[in-house]
Amino acid sequence: MNSGRFDHDLDLGLAALREKDLFRCLRRVDTPQSPRIRIDGKTLLNFSSNDYLGLANEGEIKEAAVKAVERYGAGSGASRLVCGSLAPHHELEESLASFKGTEAALSFSSGYATAIGTIGALLGHEDIIVLDRLVHACIVDAARLCRAKLRVYAHNDLNDLEAILRWASEKHPKARVLIVTDSVFSMDGEAAPLREIAALKERYRAWLMVDEAHATGLYGPNRRGLAEELGVSDLIEIQMGTLGKALGASGGFIAGSRTLADFLVNRARSFIFSTAPVPAAAAAATAAVRFVRSKLGEHRCRLLWQRAAEFRPRTSPAGDGQEAPAGGSTGLRSTIVPLIIGGEAETLKAADGLRERGLFVPAIRYPSVARGRARLRVTVTASHTARDVRRLVAALEELNLPRGI
Numbered sequence: 556m557n558s559g560r561f562d563h564d565l566d567l568g569l570a571a572l573r574e575k576d577l578f579r580c581l582r583r584v585d586t587p588q589s590p591r592i593r594i595d596g597k598t599l600l601n602f603s604s605n606d607y608l609g610l611a612n613e614g615e616i617k618e619a620a621v622k623a624v625e626r627y628g629a630g631s632g633a634s635r636l637v638c639g640s641l642a643p644h645h646e647l648e649e650s651l652a653s654f655k656g657t658e659a660a661l662s663f664s665s666g667y668a669t670a671i672g673t674i675g676a677l678l679g680h681e682d683i684i685v686l687d688r689l690v691h692a693c694i695v696d697a698a699r700l701c702r703a704k705l706r707v708y709a710h711n712d713l714n715d716l717e718a719i720l721r722w723a724s725e726k727h728p729k730a731r732v733l734i735v736t737d738s739v740f741s742m743d744g745e746a747a748p749l750r751e752i753a754a755l756k757e758r759y760r761a762w763l764m765v766d767e768a769h770a771t772g773l774y775g776p777n778r779r780g781l782a783e784e785l786g787v788s789d790l791i792e793i794q795m796g797t798l799g800k801a802l803g804a805s806g807g808f809i810a811g812s813r814t815l816a817d818f819l820v821n822r823a824r825s826f827i828f829s830t831a832p833v834p835a836a837a838a839a840a841t842a843a844v845r846f847v848r849s850k851l852g853e854h855r856c857r858l859l860w861q862r863a864a865e866f867r868p869r870t871s872p873a874g875d876g877q878e879a880p881a882g883g884s885t886g887l888r889s890t891i892v893p894l895i896i897g898g899e900a901e902t903l904k905a906a907d908g909l910r911e912r913g914l915f916v917p918a919i920r921y922p923s924v925a926r927g928r929a930r931l932r933v934t935v936t937a938s939h940t941a942r943d944v945r946r947l948v949a950a951l952e953e954l955n956l957p958r959g960i
């Protein structure tokens with residue numbers, strides 16, 4: 556064994572990352588996911604979690620997970636197609652389909668596995684995949700793995716998207732064309748113009764997949780996601796969501812037609828060749844969907860938007876004091892607020908400054924965002940109090956940091 560040289564090689568790679576302020580390390584958290592977490596013996600006010608509705612610690616959801624362990628055990632034993640298709644997975648999918656208002660839904664062990672499996676099942680080397688420049692890394696990886704021709708349009712740029720669709724229909728009239736976008740972008744909090752994208756995909760006869768990881772449970776009258784809020788759910792062939800963010804559990808899912816779900820069961824490799832998620836995760840997600848749909852869920856969601864507005868009061872660009880329409884430059888309210896600093900070292904320093912003041916806000920750097928676009932990423936949740944938000948605002952002011960982009 557040559558492990559001395561092996562480690563030496565890797566150490567060089569790590570040293571290069573340190574040099575560029577891009578080295579990352581894990582921080583051990585000794586408390587449950589909540590607005591207060593203990594790291595290195597210090598309790599910090601946490602503005603980093605995607606547990607937007609505070610469901611990771613909700614009593615009835617934890618209880619559902621415990622009951623599932625008692626009834627179905629800790630593990631699921633095999634892939635769903637072998638013998639691991641336990642009742643909790645079926646219950647979850649029925650509740651997801653009903654929640655999303657689709658014929659069917661299929662769950663995966665993570666959002667990452669959902670994207671890889673689904674895109675890989677739908678496209679091959681003769682097809683074309685068209686991505687917004689800022690889609691989540693799992694979509695980028697899926698697009699590379701599926702071997703389709705990959706085209707990227709400038710972030711939220713409809714003209715650029717249309718130019719690619721026109722090119723595809725002229726040069727590759729027989730190819731399947733799949734457009735994929737996040738509905739709310741994970742590092743910017745901006746919304747995609749889903750109505751306009753859906754209109755373009757209709758005009759050019761493409762397919763549309765929308766990743767609602769940061770919108771499921773948060774937007775729309777039934778909290779189905781941004782597609783519901785914008786009234787375009789029926790135009791989206793493939794609706795993707797995650798179970799680990801606002802739903803407080805773990806996993807990912809696709810909602811759509813029965814045919815799509817059947818197709819994925821047969822063709823999505825991350826579904827077929829992977830052990831089914833543990834029963835507790837499925838049961839927790841089912842309970843979370845029930846919670847989100849309830850009056851309590853509606854109330855919790857309203858609380859979230861109230862906290863988000865307290866952090867960043869939305870005023871119209873006209874400066875007339877009117878509230879802006881439903882984040883970022885697209886004007887939608889968002890639970891994700893990037894404080895873009897630019898330099899990697901400065902961003903780390905800002906995060907350290909906040910930590911010294913008892914606040915945990917992560918420094919997000921390349922490759923999560925472009926080089927030179929490093930930022931603090933603030934996420935506000937329904938579990939924060941108005942006082943928590945005031946503490947964050949005060950600390951940002953003390954450090955002379957912006958409260959928005």
Ligand SMILES: *Cc1c(COP(=O)(O)O)cnc(C)c1O
Pocket residue numbers: 665666667668691693737741766768769797798799805806807
């Ligand atoms: C987090 C995230 C995913 C991945 O979901 P996991 O369940 O964490 O694997 C996919 N897409 C977006 C936009 C995300 O933010």
